[in-house]
Amino acid sequence: MKKILISLFFILIGCNSQxxxxxxxxxxxxxxxxxxxxxQINQNQAKSGEKMFNQLCSSCHMINEESLGxxxxxxINRRSPEWIMNxxxxxxxxxxxxxxxxxxxxxxxxxxxxxxxxxEEEAREIIEYFRTLD
Numbered sequence: 001m002k003k004i005l006i007s008l009f010f011i012l013i014g015c016n017s018q019x020x021x022x023x024x025x026x027x028x029x030x031x032x033x034x035x036x037x038x039x040q041i042n043q044n045q046a047k048s049g050e051k052m053f054n055q056l057c058s059s060c061h062m063i064n065e066e067s068l069g070x071x072x073x074x075x076i077n078r079r080s081p082e083w084i085m086n087x088x089x090x091x092x093x094x095x096x097x098x099x100x101x102x103x104x105x106x107x108x109x110x111x112x113x114x115x116x117x118x119x120e121e122e123a124r125e126i127i128e129y130f131r132t133l134d
Contacts, residue, residue, distance in 0.1 A: 007034060018090060024077060026100055029093050030086030032120065037081065041131050048122075049129030056116045057126070068111050073133045081127055088123040091115050 023081060027033060053061075053072075054129070063097040079100070087094050087101060091113040094101040118126075 011035075013029040013054065023100060024080050026098070027080055027082035028084075028086035028090075028098050028101070030090030032082045032089065032123075032130055035081035035085060035124070042128050044130075045128040045130075046127045046132050049125035049127070052118070052122060054124055055056075060111070068110055069113065072130060076127070076130050076134055077108070083119065084127050084130070085123040086125060087113065088116070088118060090122065097110070 057072075061070065061072050062073065064075050065071050079087075083098075083100070087098075091101075093113055095105050095112060096102075
């Protein structure tokens with residue numbers, strides 16, 4: 001019995017870490033295939049990103065709690081930076097084809113994320129701001 005419980009414990013841990021890894025390894029669908037973070041947060045980018053977030057995103061996304069969309073705090077640990085940028089830049093296709101985005105769409109009552117027509121540099125500034133929240 002003890003061996004069975006130990007085996008089940010390791011199976012559950014393995015399944016849980018595989019799920020987390022698949023979420024953070026998924027790069028999504030869109031123009032961004034690689035994002036490399038500098039060790040230090042770029043404060044200028046983060047300030048620009050915070051300003052854009054407050055203007056364009058804060059009506060649906062709150063920092064610490066769910067609203068019309070997911071809470072932003074911790075998103076850098078839940079998703080790959082490529083996935084986040086592709087969601088910002090290509091929300092329509094992501095919500096139609098990406099398995100994680102489709103689950104989120106269902107969870108949040110089919111509230112579509114609007115395409116804000118940002119460029120990659122602006123999306124990069126927003127995720128640099130997200131890095132300051134963790």
